[in-house]
Amino acid sequence: MPSPTATTSTVDRPLRGIAFILGAGLLFTLLDTGVKWLTQSYSPVQVVWARYAGHMLVLGGYLLMLGWPRCRAIMASVESLPGQLVRGLLLLAASTFAFLAFRELPLLQVYVINFSSPLLVTLLAIPLLKERVTLASGGAVVVGFIGVVIAVGPLDWRAQPAALLPFGMAFCFALYQLATRRFGRNDHPLASLFYAGLAGALASSLIVPFFWTPIAAGHIPLFLLVGALGAVSQLMLILAMRCAPASLVSPFLYLQIVWATLSGYLVFGDIPLIETYLGGALIIMAGIFLATRKR
Template structure:
């Protein structure tokens, strides 16, 4: 789950601003989410390949250039254009969100390289649990005992995956865990920003701040790229825009509570790519731990959705 793919939380807010889709389109929304997760998983596989050959900062920088162009294109099509999209009363918060996301992307792609797609995604799947745990101190939300129980069970699953203290424990697993924590923080700040800014504004700042920050740092890491890898990079950038557009459409077609559990299919698709194309293996403890984490995560998403309905709102 790597950005610009990680900006999907902004895309969810962006679609939510436009209202929930009719219930009879829920099935179509679920199909769209399944296709979206497949596209994102394929992007992770391409990112893993490119980052193993070239500097990660350069790879992510090029992706962000295209992502920023996509964000700007969306902004220009809306009423008020770029001026309205960029308008915010909390620029430091919006900039911090963008920078955290940039940091998270690079860390997660490093996890793909050192840990593989299977285990990196298995660990990253815990981010909804981290969001649930931190939503109290950061957002002031009430976390009931049921969700705390699910959070505790989910982290037992993470321990099963990591196997700390066992000889086969990989320190690289901590990279994926750090990425999940950063993405959870990014998601919480996105919710916080949504209290005063529109989704379009958050989406705009995510892309532009990230592209600017990466250009300042990543341009010095430029390396010559072979023609075949430029082709892969082009596919990566184009599908990123397609994936984000499709995700926005997904949340226009169906309520978030109906389609969000299917986002975990990205883990399945990424694992298939990791096993078939990169020769990775699915260890028994990873499969068991992932099942525990996913079940706990789906439960917290369900409880979160019920809590929002009780409060009378659907915004993330």
């Protein structure tokens, strides 16, 4: 389950970028709703595998439509193939934490904690990318993490260990964003999408036999839908970041709070606590501030 990403390839088509990011946010929520439904009956590892297998089937079909010469040129144009594969493994780790969290926790709570990933990006960029953080940005990070504490509320971690899962997701997704900034900044979006999906599909295929249970016939369409939504939503996110600056389009992803609230209530009967919204508001304000500071 993604959040606003720090990487960007600025092209002056802001309305198109906003349209892509709105579509990506809605598709992410539909994807996560399907995941939460499936993980009530199947191992999250099996659902993760379905997400990446479907990703590769959809993307592979599209690449075949482009023709082999163009496809080969796109795939061979990456600046760092190992870096792209590292990106894919980090995204796989984030997806696994997310799917485990969705099985146990309300969608909205997972989303709010994942929105802290831009804060982690800011902190981790200091040692990993040697970036400097201003006093104002540091203050925004502090405010954001106060929001996380409020949103999570008082918990007995030993009694509710599942509450730690979204933090693992946010950490891995922050590393994924930094890897994208480092390795995939100038690569073709289809190449980034392909290699990230390939790494996830290969790694998950190695371990899914140990978690496999037979899929009921009525659940097969939902498994296929999860895979398709995973591919299309990621592509829309990449296109959004190429069409407009991240500082412009990223805040629109926070509308996922609206979609997650509606989906959680209508599908699963989840009623959010007021603390979740208060903490989420602080996290979002901090994230938007950090995004606009990077113009």
